[in-house]
Amino acid sequence: MLAVFVFQGVTAQKVIDVWGGARYCMALKSDGTVWDWGSNGFGHAGDGDTTVGLRVTPVEVHGPNNVGYLTSIVAIMGEETHSMALKTDSTVWCWG
Secondary structure: OOOOOOOOOOOOOOEEEEEEOOOEEEEEEOOOOEEEEEEOOOOOOOOOOOOOOEEEEEEEOEOHHHOOEOOOEEEEEEOOOOEEEEEOOOOEEEEO
């Protein structure tokens, strides 16, 4: 099955990197934000919701303790149960 996901309402910034796995996908936008969609079985959507289910609309990854959003990201990577992001200050952030 092939699916196309459109970033509705978030077209101001370009997508500069994507990561895709067996269950979910991530996109890094040029403004340094990260967006996830797909399965949320391990909470790797990063929006504080751990409800299992398919997300067909990308959600922006929340910041620490679900306050604000994760910003200043320069690289992304994921695995089956978690996601990771590298910030401009060389810190690594993980969720899932």
